[in-house]
Amino acid sequence: MPGYEAAEPRLRCVLPFEATSEEVPLLRRAAVAQLDQWGMACAADEAELLVAELATNVIKHVGEGTSATLILERRDARLRVEVHDKSHAVPVLKAASCDEECGRGLHLLAALAADWGTVLTAAGKAVWCEITLDQGSACRRVERAAQTLETYQGASGPTLLAGAERTAGLEEAAIELIADLLHWSTARGHDPDDILDQAQMHYEAEGVAAW
Numbered sequence: 001m002p003g004y005e006a007a008e009p010r011l012r013c014v015l016p017f018e019a020t021s022e023e024v025p026l027l028r029r030a031a032v033a034q035l036d037q038w039g040m041a042c043a044a045d046e047a048e049l050l051v052a053e054l055a056t057n058v059i060k061h062v063g064e065g066t067s068a069t070l071i072l073e074r075r076d077a078r079l080r081v082e083v084h085d086k087s088h089a090v091p092v093l094k095a096a097s098c099d100e101e102c103g104r105g106l107h108l109l110a111a112l113a114a115d116w117g118t119v120l121t122a123a124g125k126a127v128w129c130e131i132t133l134d135q136g137s138a139c140r141r142v143e144r145a146a147q148t149l150e151t152y153q154g155a156s157g158p159t160l161l162a163g164a165e166r167t168a169g170l171e172e173a174a175i176e177l178i179a180d181l182l183h184w185s186t187a188r189g190h191d192p193d194d195i196l197d198q199a200q201m202h203y204e205a206e207g208v209a210a211w
Helices: 023-037 041-061 106-112 137-155 163-187 192-210
Strands: 004-006 012-019 066-075 078-085 115-120 125-132
Touching (some): 012 041, 023 066, 041 125, 106 125
Antiparallel strands (some): 004 012, 012 066, 115 125
């Protein structure tokens, strides 16, 4: 499943896919992996459900095997989940008593998303929804760490990795960054063990408690 990711200032990922029942689980996992790389694991559960619902709607209402595109985008304090397809038919939110064929599935979008809607495009339409990102301290720390690692890794040269290779690269960057910080603290007369102990105390007091 090919994808393209743009760097800051806007976090954006584009994932073309074929609307089939076999592809939906792969698309869900790809979305969760991308959010994890961005440090937005706190939004993964809701995003996974919304991605599955939007992709399934394409299968039901546009057609099995239809070419479509999932876009994930960070917009300020929200995550936007957007699916483009080639149909101009606009979904309508109807009474909850309706069956799924007349739009009952859209009630899930309305219940989970902070906002949602449909935009007609030259090629068809886009159905989008937005999730309000958890601003808890743990999520802020994870997101800040991910952004720091992206910058730190990029300082050693351009990186074009994706998926598992990219995750492994960020893990290696984390180890290198910690090692550099220990060298920095030693050069200034600090005990690196004390630095690690204090970091561990902060992690246990704030990070674990917040999760």
